[in-house]
Amino acid sequence: MSDQPVSGPRSRTLSRRTFLRAAGVVGGASLGPAVLRRRAEAQETPSPIRPDPAAKRGGTLRYAVHNAPAHFDVHQSGTVANIGPQSPMYDCLIRRDPRDGQSIIPDLAWKWDISPDGKKYTFYLRKGVKFHDGADFTAEDVKATYDRIVRAPTGVVIPRSSLFTTVGEIVIVDPHRIEFRLTEARPKAFMLGSFASGWNIIVRKKTLEENQGNLRQVMNFPGTGPFKHVSRKDKEVWIMERNPNYWNKGLPYLDKLEIYHMFPFSPELGSSFLAGKIDYARLLDPVSWRKAKEMPNVTAAAFNQSVIQAFWMNMKKKPLADPRVRRAIHLAMDRPTLVEVVKDTAPMQLGGFVYPFHGMSTPKAELEKRLGYQRDIKPAVQEARRLMQEAGYGQGIKGLDFVVRDIQTFKLWAVAIQAMLKEHINIETNLRTVQTSVWFDEAAAGNFDLAISAIVSSLMDPSDYFTAWYGQNGPQNYSGWSNEQFHALAKQIERELDDTKRKAMVRKAEDILEQDPPLIPIAYEQIYDAYYNKVKGQNPSTFFGIYDVCRWDNVWLAQS
Numbered sequence: 081m082s083d084q085p086v087s088g089p090r091s092r093t094l095s096r097r098t099f100l101r102a103a104g105v106v107g108g109a110s111l112g113p114a115v116l117r118r119r120a121e122a123q124e125t126p127s128p129i130r131p132d133p134a135a136k137r138g139g140t141l142r143y144a145v146h147n148a149p150a151h152f153d154v155h156q157s158g159t160v161a162n163i164g165p166q167s168p169m170y171d172c173l174i175r176r177d178p179r180d181g182q183s184i185i186p187d188l189a190w191k192w193d194i195s196p197d198g199k200k201y202t203f204y205l206r207k208g209v210k211f212h213d214g215a216d217f218t219a220e221d222v223k224a225t226y227d228r229i230v231r232a233p234t235g236v237v238i239p240r241s242s243l244f245t246t247v248g249e250i251v252i253v254d255p256h257r258i259e260f261r262l263t264e265a266r267p268k269a270f271m272l273g274s275f276a277s278g279w280n281i282i283v284r285k286k287t288l289e290e291n292q293g294n295l296r297q298v299m300n301f302p303g304t305g306p307f308k309h310v311s312r313k314d315k316e317v318w319i320m321e322r323n324p325n326y327w328n329k330g331l332p333y334l335d336k337l338e339i340y341h342m343f344p345f346s347p348e349l350g351s352s353f354l355a356g357k358i359d360y361a362r363l364l365d366p367v368s369w370r371k372a373k374e375m376p377n378v379t380a381a382a383f384n385q386s387v388i389q390a391f392w393m394n395m396k397k398k399p400l401a402d403p404r405v406r407r408a409i410h411l412a413m414d415r416p417t418l419v420e421v422v423k424d425t426a427p428m429q430l431g432g433f434v435y436p437f438h439g440m441s442t443p444k445a446e447l448e449k450r451l452g453y454q455r456d457i458k459p460a461v462q463e464a465r466r467l468m469q470e471a472g473y474g475q476g477i478k479g480l481d482f483v484v485r486d487i488q489t490f491k492l493w494a495v496a497i498q499a500m501l502k503e504h505i506n507i508e509t510n511l512r513t514v515q516t517s518v519w520f521d522e523a524a525a526g527n528f529d530l531a532i533s534a535i536v537s538s539l540m541d542p543s544d545y546f547t548a549w550y551g552q553n554g555p556q557n558y559s560g561w562s563n564e565q566f567h568a569l570a571k572q573i574e575r576e577l578d579d580t581k582r583k584a585m586v587r588k589a590e591d592i593l594e595q596d597p598p599l600i601p602i603a604y605e606q607i608y609d610a611y612y613n614k615v616k617g618q619n620p621s622t623f624f625g626i627y628d629v630c631r632w633d634n635v636w637l638a639q640s
Contacts, residue, residue, distance in 0.1 A: 171187050
């Protein structure tokens with residue numbers, strides 16, 4: 081059974097159901113060869129993101145976001161410092177609709193088919209697309225990009241590789257058609273969401289070959305995106321200009337982007353926005369955001385971020401290898417207080433091991449009745465002390481090395497957690513604050529006892545981060561955690577195509593994680609954005625995270 085784009089130009093596109101009825105095919109029966117042939121020969125359709133006749137053209141958008149990446153390889157990155165400034169220069173195979181941040185729509189692929197057994201995804205590529213250096217875009221570039229993502233070369237680590245473990249072969253059918261052949265079917269929403277991830281930008285094959293598959297030191301590699309690189313001043317501003325040959329004719333509207341480097345939640349970001357020096361601020365601190373919200377000419381938006389705030393426990397260290405000790409640490413956390421501690425620094429919400437706003441997670445009302453999440457923490461602390469006693473650490477543990485990422489929220493939390501561990505279960509820690517890049521090196525090398533930071537996922541679907549965060553040898557499983565029962569269950573969840581059955585299994589997985597924590601969840605972040613009302617075409621209120629919709633191709637300025 082073939083599949084239409086999940087969301088195309090809604091009013092003009094023939095729906096799948098309508099198509100099936102028109103073809104005389106009801107109930108999902110297979111399409112005949114003649115129909116398939118006509119579909120394969122169908123005319124290329126334009127992007128659903130069409131130019132708005134009412135939009136004003138021209139002008140410069142002044143956008144502020146963390147813009148000081150340690151390297152320039154978007155595929156290898158997991159930080160907004162890359163995807164925030166670099167996304168406007170690139171496109172993906174398919175994408176999230178910038179109008180709602182949720183629907184999946186065509187991008188460089190103008191349509192796709194999914195085989196009836198769910199094991200083959202065929203993408204039809206646009207013709208006439210050019211890279212910024214003038215080279216033609218073809219299926220060779222898609223294959224080179226995804227060969228690298230699916231099976232990263234030696235020395236290259238790509239966090240999204242785990243999304244595509246079921247991809248067995250990538251086959252070029254012709255210069256504008258490519259097939260992804262899966263060894264096992266996966267839920268369609270999971271696969272399409274993986275292809276639509278904003279991280280999976282299409283890179284030119286020649287670029288990868290010239291740089292031995294590693295773009296960390298290549299600042300300006302050519303994309304096909306709506307904006308082209310002009311100049312960059314490190315830790316200050318990245319300037320881009322409109323791509324006059326962009327394949328989506330009539331876009332972008334803006335002449336220029338000025339992307340300023342400002343740290344998340346920083347006073348500099350807040351004061352610059354409130355003073356009108358920038359048009360759009362991402363990751364505002366709560367105090368500045370509340371002030372912006374009261375301004376008559378400003379829109380303030382809040383949305384969920386695809387990040388967990390947590391700390392890891394090194395399981396190579398004897399006390400922390402014991403699940404009773406890790407469960408005790410988990411129960412010793414006063415989470416409502418931890419959310420309160422940073423309320424004027426960063427907006428946070430309570431949650432456990434699964435995104436609290438996802439339909440498969442334990443509902444908040446139910447979660448707040450559990451030990452470890454209640455406002456009255458006495459029962460949780462009592463159980464934590466019992467577990468420490470049972471594990472042989474009733475007198476506590478001394479001298480744990482607690483590595484803290486040098487960001488204000490983590491520094492505030494580390495002090496509070498240090499006090500909670502000492503008061504509740506007599507664990508003493510020594511705080512060691514390090515820069516972000518050092519933190520990730522230390523975490524990856526296992527040079528810590530406890531380590532606090534935040535990590536991202538590409539999708540809200542648990543099958544993404546059950547592999548990346550909690551999977552055996554997962555790229556962000558910094559604790560070195562392993563639990564055979566969980567890993568077997570995670571595999572079943574990954575393969576199960578029935579959502580009701582998946583939900584029940586996710587709840588079982590949550591129970592395992594509660595008893596044998598791979599990390600200690602602290603909170604889930606929200607994002608506070610604000611922009612002057614002259615910025616049109618952008619409303620992030622329904623976005624999930626800040627990594628899928630940051631291309632600015634449909635944004636325009638009412639006043640230049």
